[in-house]
Amino acid sequence: METNSEIFFETLVEGLNIGVIALDADLQILHWNHFVTQRTGKCLDDVRGRPIAKVFPETNNERFHKMIELVRSKGRHVYHHWLELSHLIPLRVESPDGDMLPLHSTLLFPYDHFGGVRRYGLIMYDTGAIARSSGQLEAALVALSKKQAEQDQLIRKLEAANSQLLQSEKLAAIGQLAAGVAHEINNPIGYVLSNLKTLDGYVLDMLRIIDAVDEVASLDELRQVKRALEYDYIREDIKALICESGDGIDRVKQIISALKDFSYIDEEEFRPADLHRGIETTLNVVNNEIKYKAEVVKEFGELPELECIPSQINQVVMNLLVNAAHSIEQFGRITLRTACEGDWAWFEVEDTGKGIEKKLLNRIYEPFFTTKPVGKGTGLGLALSYNIVQKHNGRIEVHSEVGQGTCFRVWLPVCQPTALTGKDAK
Ligand SMILES: Nc1ncnc2c1ncn2[C@@H]1O[C@H](COP(=O)(O)OP(=O)(O)O)[C@@H](O)[C@H]1O
Ligand SMILES: [Mg+2]
Missing domain, CATH: 3.30.450.20 (PAS domain)
Known part of the structure; x- marks a missing residue:
């Protein structure tokens, strides 16, 4: 049982x-x-x-x-x-x-x-259900890792494209510089040349007066020659022409030395540099773009030397200045300010231009974002500037009011972390 x-x-x-x-x-x-x-x-x-x-x-x-x-x-x-x-x-x-x-x-x-x-x-x-879901999971994992590999590749491509973009922006900047510099130099060289021609005529007249010393019969006759050749006028004008020519050559010298500071465009070394000198240099170089658009007001504070790559910081200043000039429709004001707060220094470029709409503010650093007509804007200036400032461990702030103007402020650390500058690397 x-x-x-x-x-x-x-x-x-x-x-x-x-x-x-x-x-x-x-x-x-x-x-x-x-x-x-x-x-x-x-x-x-x-x-x-x-x-x-x-x-x-x-x-x-x-x-x-x-x-x-x-x-x-x-x-x-x-x-x-x-x-x-x-x-x-x-x-x-x-x-x-x-x-x-x-x-x-x-x-x-x-x-x-x-x-x-x-x-x-x-x-x-x-356990078929588990096996099936595990199979699905495995397939999903494989798909995921394939996606990951694709993304990695995409990121590498983007990085390459980005560096190409930056390179092309540098070239554009060099082109812009070259055009500006040519224009800037052309003017003083033009009037120095014309002054030389005038002086050439004056020298001939003066020689004629001196030669007359041996030829004239009386002092009165000599005085007459002097009067006829407008000696008094020539005397005054020579002074003015030489002074003006001196100024012109000085201006050319200034531009050339400013250009030198800009020519290390591929420089990668951090070194202590005077930001004010960089700003002055940049102003000299872009003067041509600015002078018909704005008066430039400088409100500089006290700054220590900043550990930076000077040519790159100059490029940031240049991009901000050119943008400021572009934003002004008729004639306005561009104010440059600097100050130091603790371990940080900042510089500011403020304009009285047309301002930036709120909804565009978070797009302006995008590569190729531009509101300018074809040929005028590359949309790379701020992207490049952003990159440079990041590389310097700094940051960019922007405040803008439509119809009032825009102010870009760039913060930079006075000293870079040692690992970056390689100071203590040995
Ligand atoms: N100071 C400014 N005032 C008004 N708009 C500005 C200013 N700076 C930048 N922008 C806006 O940001 C855009 C991107 O600037 P940027 O990267 O320098 O490229 P681009 O100057 O070639 O257009 C400009 O097209 C403009 O719309
Ligand atoms: Mg620009």
Whole structure:
């Protein structure tokens, strides 16, 4: 007679939606549940007492014996996981969409039957859903890492494009400089040349007067020659012409020396430099762009030397100045301010131009963002400036009111972190 608990367990095991097989110590089939019958199509009575490897010839025997050895030596259960390459015993199970799939996972465990007889239990269950989602996960991971690789490549391309852009902006800046400088030099050279011509005529007249000393009969006659050649006028004009020519040559000298400061456009070394000198230099160079648009007001504070790449900072000043001049429609004012606050110095370029709309304020540093007509704006000036200031560990601030004007303030640390300048690198 079966006891209550035996009935209870039998009903439970028969009703389970997993395969349960009981084996004796020699791995012969003692019993299995309804699930196994259904999935194998084999009748329990036909297989009872036969070795499991015979009943299921497709069993992965090598693996099965390894598991048995482990179970015997350790005396505890062993899993054969679905992640392992092949199924231990490929029972089939119906998937939600009606396909028959192999059962994926197996659990082998020892147990003692009444009287201490060693037996083995084999449980087979479906982990297809997990396997499927794991497969999806793996595919997603592969796709993700592919995306990552694509992005890395894109970033590298962007970096290359960015440096090309900056290079082209530098070239544009050099072009702008060259045009400005040519214009600036042209003017003084022009009037020095014309003064020289006038002086040439004056020298001839003076020589004529001196030569007359030997030719004239009387002092009166000599005086007459002097009067006829307007000696008094020549005398005064020579002074003025020489003075003016001197100024013109000075101006050319100034521009040339300013240009020298600008010519290290590829300079990469941080060194202490006088910001005011940089601003003056830049003003000299872009004077041509500014003088018809604005009066320049300087409100300089006290500044220590700043550790910077001077030619690059000059370029920032130049970009801000040129933008300021462009923003003024008729004639306005550009105010340059500097100050030092603790370890930081700043300079400011303020204009009375047309201002920047609020909604555009966060776009102005984008490469190629320009509101200027084709040919006038590259949209790279502020992008380049932003880059340079970042490289200097500084920051740019902007305040603007439409119709009132704009003020750009650039903050720079007085000293750069040592790692950047390589001061203590040795
Ligand atoms: N001082 C300023 N006043 C008004 N708008 C400005 C000023 N500075 C920059 N901007 C705006 O920012 C844009 C981008 O400037 P920038 O990068 O120098 O390129 P670009 O000068 O070639 O247009 C300008 O086209 C302009 O719309
Ligand atoms: Mg610009």
